[in-house]
Amino acid sequence: EAGVAQSPRYKIIEKRQSVAFWCNPISGHATLYWYQQILGQGPKLLIQFQNNGVVDDSQLPKDRFSAERLKGVDSTLKIQPAKLEDSAVYLCASSLRGAEGGTEAFFGQGTRLTVV
Amino acid sequence: AQSVAQPEDQVNVAEGNPLTVKCTYSVSGNPYLFWYVQYPNRGLQFLLKYITGDNLVKGSYGFEAEFNKSQTSFHLKKPSALVSDSALYFCAVSGMDSNYQLIWGAGTKLIIKP
Numbered sequence: 001e002a003g004v005a006q007s008p009r010y011k012i013i014e015k016r017q018s019v020a021f022w023c024n025p026i027s028g029h030a031t032l033y034w035y036q037q038i039l040g041q042g043p044k045l046l047i048q049f050q051n052n053g054v055v056d057d058s059q060l061p062k063d064r065f066s067a068e069r070l071k072g073v074d075s076t077l078k079i080q081p082a083k084l085e086d087s088a089v090y091l092c093a094s095s096l097r098g099a100e101g102g103t104e105a106f107f108g109q110g111t112r113l114t115v116v
Numbered sequence: 117a118q119s120v121a122q123p124e125d126q127v128n129v130a131e132g133n134p135l136t137v138k139c140t141y142s143v144s145g146n147p148y149l150f151w152y153v154q155y156p157n158r159g160l161q162f163l164l165k166y167i168t169g170d171n172l173v174k175g176s177y178g179f180e181a182e183f184n185k186s187q188t189s190f191h192l193k194k195p196s197a198l199v200s201d202s203a204l205y206f207c208a209v210s211g212m213d214s215n216y217q218l219i220w221g222a223g224t225k226l227i228i229k230p
Contacts, residue, residue, distance in 0.1 A: 004159070042206055042220030043160070056217060091159055100216040102148040102167040107159035 002026065006092050006108035014116055018080035021111045025074070025094030031055075032069055033105060034077050035091040043091055049075065050098055082115045089113070118143045118213040122206075122221035129197045129228050137192040137224045139207030147211045149190040150218070151181055154204040163205075166190060177201070197228045 005024040013019050025032050030051050035043035046065065047057040051072040060067070064083070069075040079086055089112050093105040119142045129135045141147055151163040164175025166183045174180045181192045192205060207221040 006159075040222075042208075042222050044220075045217055048217070056215070093160075098216065102165065102210075104150060104162045104165055105218070106162065107152075109157075109159045112157075 004092055004094055004106055004108035006090075006111055008111055009109065010112050010114075012114045012116060013082055015084055016081040018078065019082055019113065020076050020078045021090050021092075021113075023075045023077070023092030023108060025092070026106055029094035029096055029106075030072070031095045031098050031103075031105075032075050033091075033093040033095075034067055034075070035093065037089045037091055037110070039088075046077070046090075048098075055098065079113075082113075084115050087113055087115045118209065118211055118219050120207055120209050120219050120221040122224045124224050125222075126225040126227065129226070131199050131228050131230050132196050135194050135197045135201070135226065135228070137205050137207075137226060139190045139192065139221060141188055141190065141207075141209040143209055143211035143213055145212045147209050148216070149181075149183060150208040150210075151175065151179070151190075151192050152206045152208065153177075154206065154223075156203075160206065163192070199228045199230055202226055202228045 032049045034046040037043045046060045047067045048055040049069040052069045067077045089110040091110045093107045095103045095105040097103045121140045149166040152160040171183045204223045206223045208218045210216045210218050
């Protein structure tokens with residue numbers, strides 16, 4: 001079974017530029033998550049999709065971050081404009097069902113973003 | 117409010133010795149508890165979870181964890197550590213408080229010395 005695919009693996013941009021990350025979840029997984037992981041910390045949920053609807057985006061900085069999951073499959077996360085504090089690893093994860101069922105999530109390798 | 121604590125930033129264990137990585141939690145109602153491992157430059161990998169039933173949960177790579185409701189703990193254990201177990205370990209909990217969103221610990225770096 002193929003895992004969660006993310007691209008790119010690494011990205012370096014200047015502040016105020018824009019960047020986009022792509023995620024393809026495991027086939028058949030209804031729930032997709034985007035997390036931000038700053039070095040030395042646990043992941044922080046940015047947004048959760050159930051199929052192509054948003055379940056939780058309470059921690060997404062909506063003035064600069066946006067995400068979409070068209071057709072309930074793959075997803076993109078965009079940052080525009082980027083700030084220095086956005087430097088982090090962006091992790092995509094998917095699960096068969098939502099977390100209310102105690103379902104574990106499967107993670108991609110992440111995109112390491114450096115904003116200079 | 118729901119929370120997870122991993123009291124040790126780092127745990128050092130000699131190869132072949134048993135290892136324990138500690139996790140305590142605070143949640144209303146019944147918790148769902150998870151352990152994940154993160155190797156350098158890799159995403160998080162699921163190790164095991166507790167949903168209900170037997171308090172001792174067995175997972176991948178020989179790891180197990182014991183759910184202790186009275187101590188609100190879910191410590192990760194392995195009888196005999198391998199150098200390849202060296203990684204960053206995260207405990208996470210979900211429950212009704214957070215609408216079942218995962219709350220993550222800060223992580224514990226496990227170093228296994230040959």
